[in-house]
Amino acid sequence: MDINALMESLASSRLDVPAELGILELRRASIDELQRRLRKFLKAGGEACDRNLDRGQWTTHEDRTLVRLPQGAHAVVYHASGAVKLAAGLAPMEWMFKEIESRETLTGRAEGFVKSLGLHDNLGRGETLAFERLWQIKASAADRSGKAIAPVLCRAVGAFRQHIDGVPVLGPASVAVQIAAEGVLDSLSLLMRSPSGEVFEKAKVLHPERALRQIGQQLAARFGQAKGEVSLESRDGLRFGYLSLPKRKSQRLLAPVYMATIEVAHALERQAFVMVVPATEKSYLPLDLPGAESLIGQTGKLGARRRCC
Known part of the structure; x- marks a missing residue:
């Protein structure tokens, strides 16, 4: 073209x-406020994936706060934007799907995590959060003769978009939920800029x-x-x-x-x-x-x- x-x-x-x-x-939160939000987020995330994420090793850097959690999990909040990333510590080839689930099932799992984390409840006036897209991360291979092995679903990623008075907030996904087999949470990213109301x-x-x-x-x-x-x-x-x-x-x-x-x-x-x-x-x-x-x-x-x- x-x-x-x-x-x-x-x-x-x-x-x-x-x-x-x-x-x-936009609202500008202090580092203390961002860390308080992260603690609430970890508590809600632990309840959503049935893990204890309340205790961890906290380290504050100039640009971010990092939390090392049990079993290889970790979380980080970026001071400039308030963006949060939570990783459950799963190895890339762990918890792969035995069967490829339908788009509706995978989307429902992602929406369920967003609901259980209470993200809709924390939106401001005129703000909404809507499902936007589903990605599937698959792996495949071929033997020496060139015969291909059927693709295996490794992860599914549900992306959600923040809207303010009906106008989408473009850029990185506002919320991205990465799911492993049996509905296990692999990681979750959040970047939602909050208007001050002015x-x-x-x-x-x-x-x-x-x-x-x-x-x-x-x-x-x-x-x-x-x-x-x-x-x-x-x-x-x-x-x-x-x-x-x-x-x-x-x-x-x-x-x-x-x-x-x-x-x-x-x-x-x-x-x-x-x-x-x-x-x-x-x-x-x-x-x-x-x-x-x-x-x-x-x-x-x-x-x-x-x-x-």
Whole structure:
């Protein structure tokens, strides 16, 4: 697919874009408050997976607090964003599924964990948390003769998206629940930025065509002179919503953006680029700071074992 065809594909996305949107101020929690939240989260997580996670070795670093728990489990909260990661300590090839369960069953397990953790109860006014996507992580192999072994389901990942007054908060999954066989919790990640309730200011939302022009210019600059054949495909079309920066970055405001995830195949390498442009005349977020991790043109190799179903 060439750049023009890709732009036509993105332009076909159906977006419900408001004329204007509030730029929201975010709460900034102290380290003590984040650690108290983590303790409550560990208590709820222990009850959800029938394990004792109340006791552990706590270590406070400049950017995060790490908790080492029994049986190889651990948890971490990032001070800049309040993001939390809980890992149960399972080895990668432990607790593999004996049979591949249906999408409905796996989704129900993920939703059950979110409900048991009380995440819906902790949402603020106008906030919702909705299931977005299910991923299956599978493993397979072949013998010396080339005969392939049927794929085995290792883990299922349910991703959930935070919405504020109906507008999705784009970026990393707001909640990601990774499940092993028999409904055992393998890991859980959470990154939800909480508005303070104050509107910083109202801003006019730009038409999607403005965003498409910027994305097209960036793609042309990046791949226009590439040697060899380059295949460009859109994964989810053009998306609109507030943007949450990565977990290691602090953030004072929530502002709307347009986002496109582009899959790029070149030679033997396949990558995904997340491209983000402001949806307002004024840019409220550091989308491309020199020397910092950038959401514009951010790359990452696509995992060979992870599949969406």
